[in-house]
Amino acid sequence: xxxxxxxxxxxxxxxxxxxxxxxxxxxxxxxxxxxxxxxxxxxxxxxxxxxxxxxxxxxxxxxxxxxxxxxxxxxxxxxxxxxxxxxxxxxxxxxxxxxxxxxxxxxxxxxxxxxxxxxxxxxxxxxxxxxxxxxxxxxxxxxxxxxxxxxxxxxxxxxxxxxxxxx
Amino acid sequence: xxxxxxxxxxxxxxxxxxxxxxxxxxxxxxxxxxxxxxxxxxxxxxxxxxxxxxxxxxxxxxxxxxxxxxxxxxxxxxxxxxxxxxxxxxxxxxxxxxxxxxxxxxxxxxxxxxxxxxxxxxxxxxxxxxxxxxxxxxxxxxxxxxxxxxxxxxxxxxxxxxxxxxxxxxxxxxxxxxxxxxxxxxxxxxxxxxxxxxxxxxxxxxxxxxxxxxxxxxxxxxxxxxxxxxxxxxxxxxxxxxxxxxxxxxxxxxxxxxxxxxxxxxxxxxxxxxxxxxxxxxxxxxxxxxxxxxxxxxxxxxxxxxxxxxxxxxxxxxxxxxxxxxxxxxxxxxxxxxxxxxxxxxxxxxxxxxxxxxxxxxxxxxxxxxxxxxxxxxxxxxxxxxxxxxxxx
Amino acid sequence: xxxxxxxxxxxxxxxxxxxxxxxxxxxxxxxxxxxxxxxxxxxxxxxxxxxxxxxxxxxxxxxxxxxxxxxx
Numbered sequence: 151x152x153x154x155x156x157x158x159x160x161x162x163x164x165x166x167x168x169x170x171x172x173x174x175x176x177x178x179x180x181x182x183x184x185x186x187x188x189x190x191x192x193x194x195x196x197x198x199x200x201x202x203x204x205x206x207x208x209x210x211x212x213x214x215x216x217x218x219x220x221x222x223x224x225x226x227x228x229x230x231x232x233x234x235x236x237x238x239x240x241x242x243x244x245x246x247x248x249x250x251x252x253x254x255x256x257x258x259x260x261x262x263x264x265x266x267x268x269x270x271x272x273x274x275x276x277x278x279x280x281x282x283x284x285x286x287x288x289x290x291x292x293x294x295x296x297x298x299x300x301x302x303x304x305x306x307x308x309x310x311x312x313x314x315x316x317x
Numbered sequence: 318x319x320x321x322x323x324x325x326x327x328x329x330x331x332x333x334x335x336x337x338x339x340x341x342x343x344x345x346x347x348x349x350x351x352x353x354x355x356x357x358x359x360x361x362x363x364x365x366x367x368x369x370x371x372x373x374x375x376x377x378x379x380x381x382x383x384x385x386x387x388x389x390x391x392x393x394x395x396x397x398x399x400x401x402x403x404x405x406x407x408x409x410x411x412x413x414x415x416x417x418x419x420x421x422x423x424x425x426x427x428x429x430x431x432x433x434x435x436x437x438x439x440x441x442x443x444x445x446x447x448x449x450x451x452x453x454x455x456x457x458x459x460x461x462x463x464x465x466x467x468x469x470x471x472x473x474x475x476x477x478x479x480x481x482x483x484x485x486x487x488x489x490x491x492x493x494x495x496x497x498x499x500x501x502x503x504x505x506x507x508x509x510x511x512x513x514x515x516x517x518x519x520x521x522x523x524x525x526x527x528x529x530x531x532x533x534x535x536x537x538x539x540x541x542x543x544x545x546x547x548x549x550x551x552x553x554x555x556x557x558x559x560x561x562x563x564x565x566x567x568x569x570x571x572x573x574x575x576x577x578x579x580x581x582x583x584x585x586x587x588x589x590x591x592x593x594x595x596x597x598x599x600x601x602x603x604x605x606x607x608x609x610x611x612x613x614x615x616x617x618x619x620x621x622x623x624x625x626x627x628x629x630x631x632x633x634x635x636x637x638x639x640x641x642x643x644x645x646x647x648x649x650x651x652x653x654x655x656x657x658x659x660x661x662x663x664x665x666x667x668x669x670x671x672x673x674x675x676x677x678x679x680x681x682x683x684x685x686x687x688x689x690x691x692x693x694x695x696x697x698x699x700x701x702x703x704x705x706x707x708x709x710x
Numbered sequence: 711x712x713x714x715x716x717x718x719x720x721x722x723x724x725x726x727x728x729x730x731x732x733x734x735x736x737x738x739x740x741x742x743x744x745x746x747x748x749x750x751x752x753x754x755x756x757x758x759x760x761x762x763x764x765x766x767x768x769x770x771x772x773x774x775x776x777x778x779x780x781x782x
Contacts, residue, residue, distance in 0.1 A: 209742040211341050212782045215372065239736040271736045277463060279735040279781045297432070297782035300372050345753050351761060365753045372782070379753065432782070460780070465733055467776030500748065500776025505737040508777035510748060516769070570773055574748065576740040589745045597768035605768045613745035621745060631767050654767040661762075687754075693765065701761075703754065 174294055178203070178285045179273040183237065183263040186247050191235075191263055197289060200232045200313045202306065204282040205271045207239050208249035213280045216298040217253055220282075223306055224257035231287070232310055235261045239271050239279075282306070286313045343367050344679060347705030354698050360384040363705075373429040377439075381421040419445040425454075434459050447526065450477045465502040471495070475518075481525020483545055483557050490520035498570075506578065512570040523558040529648040530555055531641045547643065559648045561636070566599040587615040597631075603654055605631035623665040625689070630658045652695055663689030663701070679708040735780060742779030749775040 182192040204220055206213040224234040238246035243264050250262055265271055277296045284293040293309045295302055349361040365379040425439035437456040454473035473494045480487035498512035528539040534553030547554035572593040577585035591611040598604035609627040616622050634654040636647035665687035673680035689701040744750050763769050
């Protein structure tokens with residue numbers, strides 16, 4: 151009986167991890183969201199390009215550390231086939247706008263979208279805030295980063311360069 | 318072999334998921350005034366610093382100082398309008414209505430080990446004229462179920478040296494504290510916690526700062542004394558308190574925080590209610606109940622109001638009596654272990670600066686102030702004022 | 711009254727183990743609000759606990775942290 155309880159507990163604890171890890175090498179769920187300027191943007195528009203997709207929120211302290219690095223990433227790859235898309239899950243658009251305005255020198259290559267109903271982030275089964283996905287040119291998720299670590303920016307660059315090489 | 322497999326599975330579960338979250342850099346400066354109706358005033362200052370060295374490591378430093386200012390108090394204790402014993406900080410009055418100063422230093426570090434477990438270690442050192450306390454603390458925190466559950470386990474050891482004015486030398490007291498808690502997110506707007514602590518104290522458990530009248534002696538006989546006098550009057554004396562040399566305590570807590578997104582015609586929008594209940598009992602037969610309610614409300618985007626109310630009731634220690642004889646093994650003049658009810662009610666305002674004010678390398682982010690009123694069924698009451706600011710860097 | 715606290719503890723524990731309360735990371739905006747934290751102002755809390763500890767005969771179990779944004 152005890153063994154069954156442990157196995158059940160082990161599985162129930164691992165399942166969410168498995169579910170989201172299961173998105174790796176799967177097609178990225180398509181979506182259409184509005185930007186902070188109100189303009190609609192679809193993931194499909196980036197077909198043929200490598201996409202760095204990040205879900206964040208203004209109330210998330212690691213997101214505050216991460217966003218300047220994402221901004222640098224957008225600048226680093228501005229002349230490439232890479233698109234950087236940040237999706238805010240804030241309920242209020244103005245909170246997302248205020249958050250972005252605190253970043254010095256916001257890159258023109260950083261696309262900021264708003265997901266107030268959290269419908270898109272739930273389809274991506276994010277397990278932490280923030281969570282980032284690196285999607286290849288065929289629209290397949292190749293890398294997932296749950297949360298933000300200080301080693302992430304260097305890993306992002308390596309992963310993106312590996313996908314950019316594979317045309 | 319089966320037991321080893323089970324242990325491995327349990328360990329794997331415990332280690333499987335992330336732990337800890339990032340703190341934010343801040344400095345806090347606060348000032349307090351506790352003004353008692355027995356003429357005692359305690360002025361306190363708190364200076365705290367919290368800094369992320371990395372995403373995984375946070376250090377905190379704190380210095381607190383209490384200036385105790387008795388107004389004509391000398392000896393005895395506060396209930397009869399004299400002295401400043403244990404007014405706020407445990408600091409005692411110097412002889413002849415002097416004042417006392419208590420310094421408290423705290424340093425701590427917390428580290429998240431590879432998102433597996435978070436460890437916090439703190440050291441607290443406080444000193445005043447007749448009391449030195451040294452307390453290391455260690456806490457382990459583990460998040461489970463997508464951080465919906467946080468388990469906390471901790472241990473601290475108080476190592477105190479007491480040299481109260483009615484003592485001829487100094488004596489030690491040691492307290493081991495164990496605590497555990499679970500915090501559980503119940504919904505996107507509700508979080509609850511339960512906690513338990515157990516502590517064991519040994520050594521001198523009184524403070525050597527109060528005298529007990531025995532026999533025919535009265536509080537008035539003892540009040541002006543600077544040393545015990547067992548024969549101050551015929552058939553009576555003023556002697557040191559005598560407490561048991563051991564005390565075991567258990568405390569149980571349950572709390573819930575709930576956020577309101579709307580309700581009462583918009584009155585509850587952007588507000589939160591916090592309810593806490595605590596039950597305590599110990600080996601001296603002191604048992605107590607505490608209930609506390611706090612209500613927070615954003616009055617606008619930059620102003621937060623907090624209303625709070627706390628009710629507390631406790632029974633007396635088994636050896637507390639109305640009158641003592643010289644032959645009693647235990648004797649007490651301490652208001653701390655008498656039967657009492659207390660009430661605390663207060664209002665706090667926090668102003669969030671829309672544009673932080675820069676001061677050197679710091680930015681003032683918020684200002685706060687509070688007023689609280691504390692009353693005891695023993696007749697003691699206090700007005701509590703607090704002002705402070707929070708800075709980022 | 712202790713049995714009631716024990717029952718509440720077991721209930722909360724059962725909820726914990728079953729994981730039936732699974733709030734997703736992106737649903738924690740309100741939980742991240744400072745007014746919802748158990749340890750929002752730990753300096754003030756420390757002063758209050760010390761003051762009350764010198765006036766009242768009980769000590770301990772003043773609560774632990776947790777909840778919040780659950781980030782990273």
